[in-house]
Amino acid sequence: MALEHAILVSLLEQPGSGYELARRFDRSIGYFWTATHQQIYRVLRCMERDGWVEVRDVPQDGRPDKKVYSVAPPGRTALSDWLAEPVEPESVRHSLAVKIRGAAFGDPAGLIAETERHREVHAERLARYLAGEQRDFPESAELDAGQRLQHVVLRGGIAYERMTLDWLDDVLATLRRLGGAPEPH
Amino acid sequence: MALEHAILVSLLEQPGSGYELARRFDRSIGYFWTATHQQIYRVLRCMERDGWVEVRDVPQDGRPDKKVYSVAPPGRTALSDWLAEPVEPESVRHSLAVKIRGAAFGDPAGLIAETERHREVHAERLARYLAGEQRDFPESAELDAGQRLQHVVLRGGIAYERMTLDWLDDVLATLRRLGGAPEPH
DNA sequence: CTTGTCTATGCAACGAGTTGCATAGCAGGA
DNA sequence: TCCTGCTATGCAACTCGTTGCATAGACAAG
Numbered sequence: 001m002a003l004e005h006a007i008l009v010s011l012l013e014q015p016g017s018g019y020e021l022a023r024r025f026d027r028s029i030g031y032f033w034t035a036t037h038q039q040i041y042r043v044l045r046c047m048e049r050d051g052w053v054e055v056r057d058v059p060q061d062g063r064p065d066k067k068v069y070s071v072a073p074p075g076r077t078a079l080s081d082w083l084a085e086p087v088e089p090e091s092v093r094h095s096l097a098v099k100i101r102g103a104a105f106g107d108p109a110g111l112i113a114e115t116e117r118h119r120e121v122h123a124e125r126l127a128r129y130l131a132g133e134q135r136d137f138p139e140s141a142e143l144d145a146g147q148r149l150q151h152v153v154l155r156g157g158i159a160y161e162r163m164t165l166d167w168l169d170d171v172l173a174t175l176r177r178l179g180g181a182p183e184p185h
Numbered sequence: 186m187a188l189e190h191a192i193l194v195s196l197l198e199q200p201g202s203g204y205e206l207a208r209r210f211d212r213s214i215g216y217f218w219t220a221t222h223q224q225i226y227r228v229l230r231c232m233e234r235d236g237w238v239e240v241r242d243v244p245q246d247g248r249p250d251k252k253v254y255s256v257a258p259p260g261r262t263a264l265s266d267w268l269a270e271p272v273e274p275e276s277v278r279h280s281l282a283v284k285i286r287g288a289a290f291g292d293p294a295g296l297i298a299e300t301e302r303h304r305e306v307h308a309e310r311l312a313r314y315l316a317g318e319q320r321d322f323p324e325s326a327e328l329d330a331g332q333r334l335q336h337v338v339l340r341g342g343i344a345y346e347r348m349t350l351d352w353l354d355d356v357l358a359t360l361r362r363l364g365g366a367p368e369p370h
Numbered sequence: 371c372t373t374g375t376c377t378a379t380g381c382a383a384c385g386a387g388t389t390g391c392a393t394a395g396c397a398g399g400a
Numbered sequence: 401t402c403c404t405g406c407t408a409t410g411c412a413a414c415t416c417g418t419t420g421c422a423t424a425g426a427c428a429a430g
Contacts, residue, residue: 012289067408079291101198145363149286156356167344178334188417249426
């Protein structure tokens with residue numbers, strides 16, 4: 001499992017509550033790891049039980065109190081150990097690709113709207129990543145090691161979204177060619 | 186869940202046993218959906234119970250008998266229904282990216298070997314996809330709708346692997362710049 | 371003759387991830 | 401005033417996916 005390690009990394013970058021972590025998993029961490037607040041709260045409890053993280057109750061006014069977590073020495077050790085051991089390259093799961101191949105036995109034209117919807121989602125993600133890049137990694141800035149590593153991961157997210165957009169255009173062209181509108185000649 | 190639908194698509198393309206399906210999920214279907222034989226056998230039983238697929242016992246000599254599954258009319262309906270309803274764009278999970286960001290709190294140079302290993306795996310996948318493309322979709326061939334859809338999905342796998350290789354090169358350059366070898370100036 | 375690999379199916383247990391719901395105070399708009 | 405939405409945490413139940421193991425005949429290599 002890598003969720004606990006993703007949480008360790010996030011807490012090392014910045015301590016925070018389960019709720020704050022959940023929001024980070026919707027944003028910056030979201031382009032390489034996703035998690036719901038349920039998973040996060042559950043895993044945080046396990047990590048606290050194992051001594052990987054420490055909790056501090058922070059009362060707030062106008063808002064519910066929160067528990068701020070930070071990484072304890074055993075957590076740092078656990079992260080180092082995990083960094084040293086190999087992980088398998090991820091396997092992919094794209095239900096849209098299943099649908100595209102399934103369209104051969106159904107209605108290819110009916111998939112166009114769905115594909116366009118996916119395209120919009122990815123275009124939005126790309127715009128968000130590019131805005132984040134401009135904000136956090138401006139040209140000709142002095143970056144420390146942590147920032148350089150964050151930037152290269154973000155570049156991966158950007159490359160992924162660009163590639164996906166190009167592919168979805170290819171898919172749309174293919175679907176349109178099959179469904180009625182013949183290729184111009 | 187899309188596994189059952191991926192199985193429906195695969196069985197429509199070609200009926201087969203659970204074992205054969207498992208092998209297809211290691212090859213052609215593997216670049217957009219993965220599944221182990223355990224999952225497949227379990228889901229096949231559910232699909233049979235629901236009348237989505239039909240079984241035929243096929244005795245073989247020199248080999249264990251097999252159960253050949255094919256799609257029944259309710260299965261085709263279920264697939265059409267699923268094709269018509271929207272699915273959410275997949276969320277990503279790249280533990281290597283977690284490691285890269287975690288390297289800021291450990292040893293960036295120690296990640297180089299791991300990254301190179303991932304690079305090799307993706308280079309092999311790309312080579313396999315390209316070989317499959319040459320074999321199944323030669324230039325200037327007349328393709329029917331099903332083949333065109335298979336091809337566009339394969340092109341997606343190829344684009345993904347190419348993008349990943351480029352990104353891993355970027356990652357390696359970044360790690361090397363951080364770990365000892367300073368940037369030339 | 372034993373060891374290993376391939377075909378072929380399957381059980382049992384576990385771990386990871388999702389979904390629905392609950393609580394509870396505060397802020398802002400219809 | 402009521403309804404919605406945000407912060408903040410959490411339970412319970414469920415589904416999905418993984419891992420280890422078991423069976424069992426055929427065949428090839430050592």
